[in-house]
Amino acid sequence: MHLYDLTIHEARKLLDAGEISAAELTQAVIDRILAVDNAVKAYLTLTPEEALEQARAADAARREGRSSPLLGIPVAIKDIICTAGIPTTCGSRILENFIPPYDATAVARLKAAGAVILGKTNTDEFAMGSSTENSAFFPTHNPWDLTRVPGGSSGGSAAAVAAGECLGALGTDTGGSVRQPAAFCGIVGLKPTYGRVSRYGLVAFASSLDQIGVMTKDVTDAAIMLGVIAGHDPLDSTSLDVPVPDYTAALTGDIRGMRVGVPKEYFIPGMQPEVEDAVRTALEVLADLGAEILEISLPHTDYALPVYYLIAPAEASANLARYDGVRYGLRVVGDSLEDTYKQTRGHGFGPEVKRRIMLGTYALSAGYYDAYYLKAQKVRTLIKGDFDRAFEQVDVIVAPTTPTTAFRIGEKVDDPIQMYLSDVFTLSMNLAGICGLSLPCGFDSQGLPIGMQVMGPALGEMAVLRVAYAYEQATDWHTRRPPIRSAGR
Numbered sequence: 001m002h003l004y005d006l007t008i009h010e011a012r013k014l015l016d017a018g019e020i021s022a023a024e025l026t027q028a029v030i031d032r033i034l035a036v037d038n039a040v041k042a043y044l045t046l047t048p049e050e051a052l053e054q055a056r057a058a059d060a061a062r063r064e065g066r067s068s069p070l071l072g073i074p075v076a077i078k079d080i081i082c083t084a085g086i087p088t089t090c091g092s093r094i095l096e097n098f099i100p101p102y103d104a105t106a107v108a109r110l111k112a113a114g115a116v117i118l119g120k121t122n123t124d125e126f127a128m129g130s131s132t133e134n135s136a137f138f139p140t141h142n143p144w145d146l147t148r149v150p151g152g153s154s155g156g157s158a159a160a161v162a163a164g165e166c167l168g169a170l171g172t173d174t175g176g177s178v179r180q181p182a183a184f185c186g187i188v189g190l191k192p193t194y195g196r197v198s199r200y201g202l203v204a205f206a207s208s209l210d211q212i213g214v215m216t217k218d219v220t221d222a223a224i225m226l227g228v229i230a231g232h233d234p235l236d237s238t239s240l241d242v243p244v245p246d247y248t249a250a251l252t253g254d255i256r257g258m259r260v261g262v263p264k265e266y267f268i269p270g271m272q273p274e275v276e277d278a279v280r281t282a283l284e285v286l287a288d289l290g291a292e293i294l295e296i297s298l299p300h301t302d303y304a305l306p307v308y309y310l311i312a313p314a315e316a317s318a319n320l321a322r323y324d325g326v327r328y329g330l331r332v333v334g335d336s337l338e339d340t341y342k343q344t345r346g347h348g349f350g351p352e353v354k355r356r357i358m359l360g361t362y363a364l365s366a367g368y369y370d371a372y373y374l375k376a377q378k379v380r381t382l383i384k385g386d387f388d389r390a391f392e393q394v395d396v397i398v399a400p401t402t403p404t405t406a407f408r409i410g411e412k413v414d415d416p417i418q419m420y421l422s423d424v425f426t427l428s429m430n431l432a433g434i435c436g437l438s439l440p441c442g443f444d445s446q447g448l449p450i451g452m453q454v455m456g457p458a459l460g461e462m463a464v465l466r467v468a469y470a471y472e473q474a475t476d477w478h479t480r481r482p483p484i485r486s487a488g489r
């Protein structure tokens with residue numbers, strides 16, 4: 001077993017027992033990055049010197065008797081989350097040289113817990129995408145098959161976790177960007193309830209949907225990382241002022257009597273049959289563990305995609321108005337102030353971001369606002385109502401995370417609708433503000449991971465983690481590691 005293959009909780013045991021040091025662990029992960037990242041391309045920025053310094057500080061703290069779950073654990077941060085003194089590009093040319101003067105609250109909490117920050121991971125530009133192919137710099141490759149995408153937009157974080165290039169990572173999920181790449185890369189991805197984790201220092205894409213989540217090798221690690229980053233933050237007025245439970249207390253393995261809903265709308269014609277089979281088999285495992293499986297209906301599911309692609313671009317068009325080349329980021333000087341704005345934005349944003357800005361501006365413009373944006377908000381309420389009613393009957397909802405396994409690099413880049421469709425099963429949860437976790441539940445005939453989603457009501461992370469952990473412990477999917485096959489094969 002290599003040190004870079006350890007989970008966070010396994011590494012902590014070895015660190016606490018003095019069998020390994022954080023410096024050794026961090027060096028092993030850095031060596032792993034140097035060995036495989038030219039093929040995987042998970043990282044945009046690496047900070048090895050700072051990481052080793054933080055690791056040595058963690059070792060010193062441990063010698064003085066301190067111990068905490070993340071002390072000395074090397075982690076990665078999606079490059080849309082601000083890190084003081086370290087570039088934060090959002091995968092965009094417009095912020096290529098942006099170095100934030102402050103840390104996001106989630107990053108500050110990781111640091112305060114003693115975590116070691118390895119660097120910043122690749123993302124679709126401003127988190128708009130499902131494959132990392134919209135990164136302005138380069139696409140990330142799926143460690144299970146380097147000719148395929150890792151999913152997105154947190155594809156860099158997912159690939160890094162899967163390939164042993166970090167022990168855990170932060171991602172962000174506006175419409176599925178933590179869960180979908182987790183499914184494609186065979187890892188665990190948890191999107192917390194809207195407001196559970198502070199968004200302070202998370203560069204805004206769609207503010208009513210964005211949430212920072214955790215990406216890990218197993219469910220225990222997700223519970224540990226969430227416990228560190230969750231909680232109220234006076235710097236984010238949408239963060240919830242409710243106590244953070246001990247999420248690891250949910251990891252009992254006992255789900256007897258829990259009610260699991262299976263939404264019939266999440267098994268659609270055209271989905272990959274192996275995905276459906278794997279999830280149905282997983283439901284049998286849950287039944288064997290004593291859960292009660294109930295068919296439910298979320299009748300407005302079909303509207304989630306069109307509603308999301310009105311609301312998210314509308315919010316994005318407003319949020320991205322700040323990139324004008326005046327205060328920070330790229331500036332391309334034109335003939336006049338207006339021309340400078342045009343040149344800067346014209347050169348700074350990629351095609352998908354421009355498409356969203358146009359869609360959003362149109363949906364918000366006078367004369368169309370009622371027909372598009374306002375209508376979408378009303379349907380959003382109906383979608384939330386579906387979940388409210390479902391959670392009166394069941395404790396959690398289980399469904400596939402994605403309709404297919406990882407697709408090939410290049411396969412969907414010219415067809416935005418096909419790309420958008422890879423999120424059909426994840427978008428609703430962001431619209432409803434609830435929580436969800438994707439975990440591995442099998443492999444297809446190509447050897448690609450399949451993900452299953454466990455959804456819970458607002459602040460229902462404990463129930464989600466409980467069910468996910470019980471399933472995980474009854475199976476061994478989470479113990480598999482990718483062979484990192486080369487692209488030329």
Ligand code: GLN
Pocket residue numbers: 127128129130152153172173174175176177178205312423
């Ligand atoms: N893929 C979706 C989009 O392109 C979701 C992205 C996300 O969750 N950040 O908007």
